[in-house]
Amino acid sequence: MFQLATCDVGQGPVMGLYRQGDFYASQSYKDMAEVIDNWDEAEGKLQSAESRMAQRQPERNAKLLAPLPRPVNLYFAGANYHDHMAEMAKVIGLTPPPPGTPGMEPWFLLKSSSTVVGPGAVIKRPPNVERLDWEVELAVIIGRTCSNVGTGDALKYVAGYTVANDLSARDRMKRPYEGSSSPFMWDWLQHKTFNGACPMGPAITPAVSIPDVQNLQLKLWVNDVLMQDSNTSQMVYSVAELISNLSHKVTLVPGDVILSGTPAGVGTARNVFLKPGDRVRQSIDLIGEFEFTIA
Numbered sequence: 445m446f447q448l449a450t451c452d453v454g455q456g457p458v459m460g461l462y463r464q465g466d467f468y469a470s471q472s473y474k475d476m477a478e479v480i481d482n483w484d485e486a487e488g489k490l491q492s493a494e495s496r497m498a499q500r501q502p503e504r505n506a507k508l509l510a511p512l513p514r515p516v517n518l519y520f521a522g523a524n525y526h527d528h529m530a531e532m533a534k535v536i537g538l539t540p541p542p543p544g545t546p547g548m549e550p551w552f553l554l555k556s557s558s559t560v561v562g563p564g565a566v567i568k569r570p571p572n573v574e575r576l577d578w579e580v581e582l583a584v585i586i587g588r589t590c591s592n593v594g595t596g597d598a599l600k601y602v603a604g605y606t607v608a609n610d611l612s613a614r615d616r617m618k619r620p621y622e623g624s625s626s627p628f629m630w631d632w633l634q635h636k637t638f639n640g641a642c643p644m645g646p647a648i649t650p651a652v653s654i655p656d657v658q659n660l661q662l663k664l665w666v667n668d669v670l671m672q673d674s675n676t677s678q679m680v681y682s683v684a685e686l687i688s689n690l691s692h693k694v695t696l697v698p699g700d701v702i703l704s705g706t707p708a709g710v711g712t713a714r715n716v717f718l719k720p721g722d723r724v725r726q727s728i729d730l731i732g733e734f735e736f737t738i739a
Contacts, residue, residue, distance in 0.1 A: 445463065445649070445653050445730075446461045446462065446463050446490065446493045446494070446497070447461070447462045447463065447604075447646075447647035447648055447649050447650070447731075447732070448460075448461065448462065448476065448479060448511060448604065448647060448648040448650070449461070449462035449467060449508060449511055449646065449647035449648070450475070450476050450508075450509045450510065450511050450512070450513060450562075451467050451469075451503070451506040451507055451508055451509060452506070452507045452509055453467070453469060453503045453504075453505070453506050453507075454505065457475065457509050457513065458470065458474075458475075459473055459474075459475050459476045459478075459479060460503075461493055461497060462508075462646075462647045463497075466502035467502055467503050467506035467508075468497050468500055468502055468503065469503055472489070473486070476511060476512050476513070476648075477512070477514070477699055480512070480585065480586075480587055480603055480698045480699045481698050481699065483587035483588060483603045483698060484588075487587075487603075487650065487652070490650060490652075507564070508562060508563045508564070508645060508646050508647070508734070509562040509563070509645075510560050510561055510562035510563075510643075510644045510645060511562075511606050511644065511645060511646070511647050511648045512560070512585060512606070512644070512648070512699065512701065513560060513562070514557050514558070514560065515557045515560065515585075515699055515700060515701040516557070516697055516698070516699035516700050517554065517557065517696075517697075517699075517700045517701070518554065518555045518556065518557045518559070518560070518642065518700075518701050518703070519552050519553070519554060519555075519690060519700070519701070519702045519703065520552070520553055520554075520555050520581070520610055520636070520702070520703035520705075521550050521551065521552055521681070521686055521702065521703065521704055521705045522551045522552070522553060522705065523551060523680070523705070524550065524551075524679055524680050524681055524686070524704060524705025524706075525674065525678045525679055525680065525705050525706060525707040525708065526678050526679075526680060527674055527678050527707050527708035528678075528705070528706055528707050528708045528709075528710065529680070530708065531708045531709075531710070531713040532710075532712070532713065534713070535712055535713055549681075549689055550680075550681045550685065550686050550689045550690070552690055552693075553632055553636065555610070555636050555637055555641065555642060555703070556637045556641075557701075559637055559638065559639065559640065559641035559642040560642045560643075560644050561640045561642070561643050561644070561736070562643070562644065562645050562734075563643075563645040563646050563734035563735065563736070564734070564735070564736065565640060565643055565736040565737075566736070566737050566738075566739050567611070567639075567640035567643070567736055567737070567738055567739060568639065568640065568738075568739040569718065569719075569720060569738055569739065570613055570616075570638045570639075572615070573613045573615050573616065574615060574717065575613070575614035575615045575711075575712070575717045576611065576612070576613055576614075576711075576717050576718040576719075576738070577611070577612045577613075577614050577710050577711040577712055577717060577718070578609060578611065578664055578666065578671065578672075578710060578711060578718060578724055578726075579609060579610040579611070579612060579706035579710055580607070580608075580609055580662050580663070580664040580672050580706060580707070580726040580728075581607075581608045581609065581610050581662075581703040581704055581705060581706050582605055582607070582608075582657075582660065582662065582676055582683070582703075582704045582728055582731075583605060583606045583607065583608035583644060583701050583702070583703055583704070584602055584605060584683055584686070584687070584701065584702040584703075584704055585602065585603045585604050585605065585606065585648060585699075585700075585701055586601055586602065586603065586687075586696045586697065586698060586699065586700040586701070586702070587601065587602060587603025587604070587651075587698055588600070588601045588603075588698060589601075589695065589696070589697055589698065590687065590691045590695065590696040590697075591691055591695040591696070592691055592692050593687065593688055593691045594688055595682075595684045595685050595688045596684075598683075598684040598685075598687035598688045598691070599651065599657070599683065599684050599687070601687060601691075601696065602651040602683075602687070603648070603650070603651060603698070604648040604649050604650045604651050604653075605648065605649050605651065605654060605657065605728075605731055606644055606645065606646075606647065606648045606649070606731060607644065607645060607646070607726055607727065607728045607731050607732065607733065607734065608642060608643065608644045608701075608703050609642065609643045609644075609664075609724065609726055609736075610636065610641075610642065610703050610706060611638075611640070611641045611642065611643070612635055612636060612641075613634060613635055613636075613638060613641075614635070614711075614712055614717070616631055616634035616635045617630065617631065617632075617635045619631050640736075642703075643724075643726075643734070643736045645732075645734035646731075646732045646733065646734040647731070647732060649730055649731045649732075653730065654730055657676060657682075657683050658676050658677050658679065658682055658683070659675065659676065659677055660675065660676045660728050660729040660730065660731075661673075661674075661675050661728070661729045662674050662675065662676065662707055662726075662727070662728050662729075663726065663727050663728075664709065664724065664725070664726040664727075665724070665725045665726075666716075666718070666722055666723070666724055667722055667723055668723075668725075671709045671710075671711075671714075672706070672707055672708065672709030672710070672726075673707075673709065674707030674708060674709070675707075676704075678707055679704065679705060680705075683702075683704055686702060686704055687702065690702065718738050719738065720738055720739060721737070721738065722737065722738045723735055723736075723737050724736055724737070724738070
């Protein structure tokens with residue numbers, strides 16, 4: 445199975461095909477954004493990739509970068525895993541309404557696309573942040589313009605999937621000078637958006653290579669200690685439901701990325717947080733794994 449990757453081969457970032465450590469630079473597309481913008485054509489070319497790559501030699505010393513360095517828009521779904529909801533209910537004492545409650549729907553926020561970094565990144569902990577938390581997530585890359593689609597058709601608009609981490613500065617979640625009843629108490633921008641807040645990699649697995657997106661194992665380790673170990677079957681809203689719901693709010697375009705939520709095992713539930721020198725490794729079935737470190 446070939447994946448789509450962006451690598452530095454000594455002359456700046458180039459996109460190409462990736463398999464088991466071998467990278468073949470594209471001879472057709474200048475970058476991943478162009479691939480996603482022309483997904484119907486690119487998906488067709490993938491069908492003949494095996495025979496074409498058999499005649500080529502892989503690039504030497506290719507260094508993996510973020511597969512889609514600058515998403516057009518970067519959305520994230522909050523509170524979208526049953527096991528994560530259960531652990532957070534114990535920590536903050538809040539019991540959410542059960543799925544299926546009339547009027548209940550997915551909860552989305554935006555994260556700046558400039559926060560994306562790739563495998564091997566060294567990420568600085570933001571100033572005055574002591575509660576830097578990890579969140580492994582399945583990232584969904586939109587490959588076709590998508591508006592008001594039904595759940596049954598939603599996955600047709602997906603180009604592929606990759607692994608992401610929705611790093612969160614828990615210290616910045618609330619403004620200390622605002623009262624608990626103030627609508628201005630929450631600060632989602634500083635909580636979720638800072639330099640390096642969205643590590644992503646190692647490559648994009650085309651959607652056609654994922655037989656069941658709701659049955660993928662997700663894992664995350666901090667310094668080789670397993671912290672998160674769950675499955676996308678634990679999602680409150682499926683990937684198709686997330687896409688459908690979001691597409692009724694805004695038109696999704698090629699290059700948009702949706703982070704689909706994180707499972708149980710985050711640092712907040714353990715009162716353990718990332719500190720300088722920590723290594724974070726995350727993996728998802730059929731997509732791969734990568735790691736980054738905290739400066």
